[in-house]
Amino acid sequence: MPALNYQTAGESHGPALVTTITGLPAGLELDIPFINHELQRRQGGYGRGGRQKIETDTIAFLCGVRLGKTIGSPLVFQIPNRDSRLDDLQKTPPVHRPRPGHADLAGSIKWLTTDCRETLERASARETASRVGAGAIARCLLRCFGIEIFGFVRQIEHARTDVEVLPDNWRSLVAVRDASDTYTLDEKATRAQREAIRKAKEDRDTVGGHVECHVFGCPPGIGSSMDWTTKLDARIAAAVMGIQAFKAVQIGAGVRAGETRGSALHDPISFDPARKSEPSLGFTRPSNNAGGLEGGMTNGQPIVVTGTMKPISTLLQGLPSVDLNTKQPEQSQYERSDVCAVSAASVVMENVIAFEVARCFMDKFGGDSMTELKANFDNYMNMARRLPLR
Ligand code: EPS
Numbered sequence: 001m002p003a004l005n006y007q008t009a010g011e012s013h014g015p016a017l018v019t020t021i022t023g024l025p026a027g028l029e030l031d032i033p034f035i036n037h038e039l040q041r042r043q044g045g046y047g048r049g050g051r052q053k054i055e056t057d058t059i060a061f062l063c064g065v066r067l068g069k070t071i072g073s074p075l076v077f078q079i080p081n082r083d084s085r086l087d088d089l090q091k092t093p094p095v096h097r098p099r100p101g102h103a104d105l106a107g108s109i110k111w112l113t114t115d116c117r118e119t120l121e122r123a124s125a126r127e128t129a130s131r132v133g134a135g136a137i138a139r140c141l142l143r144c145f146g147i148e149i150f151g152f153v154r155q156i157e158h159a160r161t162d163v164e165v166l167p168d169n170w171r172s173l174v175a176v177r178d179a180s181d182t183y184t185l186d187e188k189a190t191r192a193q194r195e196a197i198r199k200a201k202e203d204r205d206t207v208g209g210h211v212e213c214h215v216f217g218c219p220p221g222i223g224s225s226m227d228w229t230t231k232l233d234a235r236i237a238a239a240v241m242g243i244q245a246f247k248a249v250q251i252g253a254g255v256r257a258g259e260t261r262g263s264a265l266h267d268p269i270s271f272d273p274a275r276k277s278e279p280s281l282g283f284t285r286p287s288n289n290a291g292g293l294e295g296g297m298t299n300g301q302p303i304v305v306t307g308t309m310k311p312i313s314t315l316l317q318g319l320p321s322v323d324l325n326t327k328q329p330e331q332s333q334y335e336r337s338d339v340c341a342v343s344a345a346s347v348v349m350e351n352v353i354a355f356e357v358a359r360c361f362m363d364k365f366g367g368d369s370m371t372e373l374k375a376n377f378d379n380y381m382n383m384a385r386r387l388p389l390r
Contacts, residue, residue, distance in 0.1 A: 004362040006134040006355065010079075012124030013086045017079045019130040021137060023362060024064070026072035027370035028141055035059050035136040038347060039079070042132045045343025046181045047197040047207075049336055054083045057129050072368055075137070079129050092117060096324050097333040101313030104332075105324075114324035116333075125244035125341065128348045135351025138358035144370065145377055146217040146279065147357065151350030152177045153184045154306065156209035156342050157200070159192030161185045165214050167302060183343040201339045204316035208245070208309045209342040213349050215292065215303035215357055219279045219381060222298040223360045231296025232303075232360045239352040240307045243345060248308035252291020265289050267301070281384055305353060309345045312338055 003023040010017035039057040057079050064075030085091040095116040098104030107119025139149060150170045154161060163185035165173060177183050182193040193209075200207045223232025233251050240249040257265055267285040276282035280300030292303035313319075318331030338344075365380065367373035383389060 003366070004138075004355075004359045006131075008127055008130035008134070010081070010127060010130065011086055011118075011121035012081075012126040013084060013092055013121060014081060015084045015086075016081055017127060017130045018062075019077050019079075019134050021064070021075045021077075021134055024070045024072070024075055024137070024141070025362075025367050025370050025373050026070055028070040028137075028144075030061075030065065030068055030070065030137060031140050031143075032059065032068070034140070035133060038132050038136040038139075038351060039129060041183075042129060042344050042347040044181070045183055045341065046194050047201070047338055047340030047342075048344065049338040051083060051126075051336065051338075055081070059133050077133055079133060081126070086121065092121070095120060095333050095335070097321050097330045098324065099313045099315075099332040099335075100319045100321060101310065108324060116324070120335070123244065125344075128243065128344075131243075131355070132348055132351045135354040138355040139351070141358050142354060142361065144374070145361070147215065147361075148217055149213060149215050149350050149354050149357075150174065150177075151211060151213040151346045151353075153180075153182055153193065153343055153346050154210040154212045156182060156184075156193040156340060157196040157207040159189055159196045160210075161189035165212070167216055170214060170216065181343075183346050197340045200311075206311040206313075206315055206338075207340050207342075208311040209340070211307050211309065211342060211346040211349050213303075213305045213307075213346070213353050215305075215353060217279050218292065218298040218300070218303060218357065219384065220281065220283070220298055220300040221380070221384070222357065222364055223293070223296045224363070225295035225297060228296075230360070230363065232298060232356065233291075233293040233296055235356040235360065236293075236303070236305055236353055239356045240305060240349055243307065243309075243348050243352060245309050245312065245341070245345070246307050247310045248306075250291075250306040251293055252304050253289040254291075254306060257289065260289075276385055303353070303357070305349070307345070307349050309342050312341060314338075 006021040008019045036058050043052045059077050062076040064073045098116050103119050103123035104116035108116045161184045180190040182190050184190050224230035237249045267287045270284050272282050272284050288301045292301040314337035321332040323330045365376040
């Protein structure tokens with residue numbers, strides 16, 4: 001079990017979402033405006049439903065923090081649910097007609113009931129607010145070492161941006177993404193994505209899409225090839241797949257790797273002494289089909305991850321289903337929902353990836369305090385730059 005860990009708890013309409021993080025070093029300064037900004041970004045994006053007008057997600061620390069810094073004990077934070085009504089049977093009535101694509105059917109059988117209510121409350125993507133909070137805290141740590149993350153919407157249904165994201169242009173793209181209400185990278189794609197969502201809403205339907213995330217500034221050697229549970233690519237894939245409604249994860253070239261010859265796929269290695277002070281230690285690659293990960297370890301190039309979110313399974317028009325009590329055919333039940341949450345999912349993906357990078361970072365460099373962690377990091381970087389060691 002890695003030293004840095006987190007656990008989230010909370011139902012969609014319970015009183016609050018509660019998260020516990022263990023293994024953070026003491027002395028980490030928490031950028032609370034940044035964390036709350038990430039929580040707010042997760043609440044946004046064109047196509048969200050009525051719930052987000054009710055909630056104003058902000059982080060409240062319950063333990064593990066003193067004067068804005070971690071103290072090394074388990075850190076617990078909560079995000080209150082304003083729309084808390086789990087014990088009100090009028091407002092959260094039983095659900096007997098499961099939605100195809102949702103956890104409803106499998107979950108109600110798993111817990112031996114014909115009421116899907118508790119399953120949908122447990123399975124809700126409301127919980128992703130917790131994961132954004134935990135990931136944003138992890139980013140406060142990673143930023144101390146020059147590691148930064150940029151996520152955005154690549155495509156919604158068929159509406160796609162082809163803007164390329166590179167180490168030298170991503171900072172300027174942050175403002176472009178933040179000006180787009182679908183969190184994409186150009187105005188034409190924003191308009192097309194809005195139109196896809198608007199049309200789906202008009203048709204009482206939903207749409208999904210692809211989100212992309214780039215991690216810049218990782219030195220080689222984070223993660224491990226020793227065991228599958230410590231491979232950073234495996235951890236990232238599990239974290240991304242664990243986001244509600246995700247159906248695929250790709251790293252670098254992803255599925256295209258299976259259709260390309262080795263000579264065309266693998267990124268040639270060269271060395272530029274002038275770039276020795278960079279996180280890559282001077283090793284350069286003309287392409288990044290590996291997506292920054294080889295053998296489960298960072299290789300000094302940006303980590304590139306694509307995730308695919310299916311259309312939300314709550315459709316205003318309903319879908320063919322059965323009543324679990326009568327087993328008779330019925331349309332699935334409608335619950336207030338979003339038409340598209342791909343933009344929000346891009347924020348979730350950024351932050352769950354951040355946590356996994358931070359987890360492997362702590363596994364490699366360790367330390368009880370930020371002072372110790374920084375010394376360990378500097379020592380490794382110095383030795384790696386001086387290779388071959390004599
Ligand atoms: C969700 C259904 C909707 C979403 C919710 C996830 O909630 P409600 O039923 O309260 O309208 O808005 O997402 C959030 C609340 C959130 O904060 O992301 C579901 O069924 O998963």
